Amino acid sequence: MSMLTQKDREFMLPARPAFIAGSLFVALLFNGLPWSGVWLALRPDMVALVLLYWCTHKPHRIGIGIAWTIGIFADVADASLFGQHALAYTVLAFGGIVLHRRVQMFDLRQQTLQVFLMLLASYFAYAAVHWKIQGHVAWTYMVGSATSALLWVPLTLLLQSLRHPRSTSERP
Amino acid sequence: MDNTSSVKFFNRGPSPVVRLVFFSLLSLLLLFLDSRHQYLESARSVLSTLIYPLQRATALPSLVWHEADEFLTTQTRLNRDNGQLRAQHAGDAAQLQQLQGLLAENARLRSMLDMRQRLNLPMQAADILYAERDPSRHKLLVSLGTQAKVQSGQAVLDDTGVVGQVTRVHPLLSEVTLVTDKDHEVPVQALRNGLRMILFGTGDANVMELRYTPVTADIQEGDVLVTSGIDGTYPFGLPVAKVSHIERDPAYPFARVLCTPMTGVHNHRWLFILSSQDKLPPRPEAATEAAPAKSRKSGKAAP
Numbered sequence: 237m238s239m240l241t242q243k244d245r246e247f248m249l250p251a252r253p254a255f256i257a258g259s260l261f262v263a264l265l266f267n268g269l270p271w272s273g274v275w276l277a278l279r280p281d282m283v284a285l286v287l288l289y290w291c292t293h294k295p296h297r298i299g300i301g302i303a304w305t306i307g308i309f310a311d312v313a314d315a316s317l318f319g320q321h322a323l324a325y326t327v328l329a330f331g332g333i334v335l336h337r338r339v340q341m342f343d344l345r346q347q348t349l350q351v352f353l354m355l356l357a358s359y360f361a362y363a364a365v366h367w368k369i370q371g372h373v374a375w376t377y378m379v380g381s382a383t384s385a386l387l388w389v390p391l392t393l394l395l396q397s398l399r400h401p402r403s404t405s406e407r408p
Numbered sequence: 409m410d411n412t413s414s415v416k417f418f419n420r421g422p423s424p425v426v427r428l429v430f431f432s433l434l435s436l437l438l439l440f441l442d443s444r445h446q447y448l449e450s451a452r453s454v455l456s457t458l459i460y461p462l463q464r465a466t467a468l469p470s471l472v473w474h475e476a477d478e479f480l481t482t483q484t485r486l487n488r489d490n491g492q493l494r495a496q497h498a499g500d501a502a503q504l505q506q507l508q509g510l511l512a513e514n515a516r517l518r519s520m521l522d523m524r525q526r527l528n529l530p531m532q533a534a535d536i537l538y539a540e541r542d543p544s545r546h547k548l549l550v551s552l553g554t555q556a557k558v559q560s561g562q563a564v565l566d567d568t569g570v571v572g573q574v575t576r577v578h579p580l581l582s583e584v585t586l587v588t589d590k591d592h593e594v595p596v597q598a599l600r601n602g603l604r605m606i607l608f609g610t611g612d613a614n615v616m617e618l619r620y621t622p623v624t625a626d627i628q629e630g631d632v633l634v635t636s637g638i639d640g641t642y643p644f645g646l647p648v649a650k651v652s653h654i655e656r657d658p659a660y661p662f663a664r665v666l667c668t669p670m671t672g673v674h675n676h677r678w679l680f681i682l683s684s685q686d687k688l689p690p691r692p693e694a695a696t697e698a699a700p701a702k703s704r705k706s707g708k709a710a711p
Contacts, residue, residue: 264462265462265465265466266466268462268463268466269466269469269470270466270467270470299427300424300427300428300431301427301431303431304431304434304435307435308438308455309455309459312452312455312456312458312459313459313462313463317438317439317442317443318438318439318441318442318448318451318452319434319435319436319437319438319439319442320435320439322431322434322435322438323431323432323435323436323439326428326431326432326435327428327432330424330425330427330428333424334424365439369439369443
């Protein structure tokens with residue numbers, strides 16, 4: 237029971253908008269690193285992960301609209317068509333917001349599977365557009381959603397630990 | 409989905425489903441516009457400008473890494489590279505020399521080809537394989553033999569003129585006696601006045617001799633001697649030699665006339681064998697000396 241309250245408290249941790257924006261910015265930077273070859277195929281979509289983190293932890297702060305906007309930026313950075321990432325992130329944010337209660341019920345390891353399914357859904361949205369426009373399916377990016385899911389645990393721990401000290405200092 | 413109801417309860421705007429549909433449609437609209445039309449290029453360029461510093465910032469670490477890597481290139485590596493480059497340079501120099509040889513050969517082959525077109529006679533190109541070991545005998549072995557239908561007595565040319573004739577044929581090789589061999593004679597004509605003479609080899613690569621030329625014969629230094637075509641071995645008009653020295657001693661009936669071969673007889677790797685010639689009618693038996701196919705070319709062209 238204390239475990240549960242502990243976890244609930246984790247989800248209740250406050251998050252300043254600047255911190256959210258900063259984390260998304262860093263994620264965009266991470267995606268913009270010069271990946272190539274095998275690493276490009278394995279590249280985790282950090283933006284998607286961070287978005288999902290905020291959607292599941294602060295569903296009232298981060299909504300589908302913000303996800304869509306970030307997707308537009310990702311499209312420009314990626315030189316992909318306008319709306320491709322936006323659509324994928326919209327689907328992802330929707331999944332995260334609708335399912336955030338459900339995700340909160342599980343512990344971190346179990347969350348990984350849930351997250352993987354949501355990332356997969358967003359990948360399919362991306363791949364469908366890619367297929368419709370480029371004429372072939374970008375299978376290689378699917379590996380990226382698996383590595384992204386594997387990074388869910390470390391990323392959550394990292395963001396929680398970053399929020400913790402601030403929260404303790406702010407707490408009366 | 410209880411979440412949606414709670415959201416509704418707090419009146420937080422449209423439900424996630426509505427938002428999902430709205431933004432998805434927006435995305436699809438943008439996709440359609442972007443893939444079919446060019447309307448969005450300006451928007452993209454504006455956003456790109458916004459994002460550009462970001463991209464530069466992300467490229468920075470790898471840039472710094474490369475710079476540092478280059479800076480820290482050690483002297484040993486430079487030394488190693490230097491050694492490798494030296495070795496490569498030596499190899500390249502050797503290849504370059506070979507290339508020069510090949511260029512010269514190519515030029516020669518071109519001029520031979522030219523000659524072949526000029527003569528318009530059927531010829532076969534042959535590689536020189538061996539040279540006679542005895543230096544006093546000027547003979548070569550070339551790469552065509554009976555398999556190429558070479559016959560004894562055929563003339564051998566290079567790009568400037570007559571080199572010799574085939575004297576013996578093996579299955580894969582044939583022996584060529586050069587015009588400078590001391591047992592070889594060529595029936596020639598002076599190009600200037602058509603005077604017919606016989607040019608003898610002397611066994612010296614640079615000297616040939618016109619024997620049996622009367623002291624009074626009209627011959628001058630610098631006269632070019634071409635084959636006369638008499639006796640059928642050599643076609644008419646191929647340059648053979650140039651008169652280089654004349655001694656007229658009234659004590660002897662014949663002048664001593666020395667010539668220099670036109671062709672660098674010893675300069676080649678490739679020669680032409682004249683494949684077929686017009687057959688002359690056989691010489692009447694009454695003649696002093698039968699001239700069989702072997703035809704050591706005792707041309708009877710003495711004036």
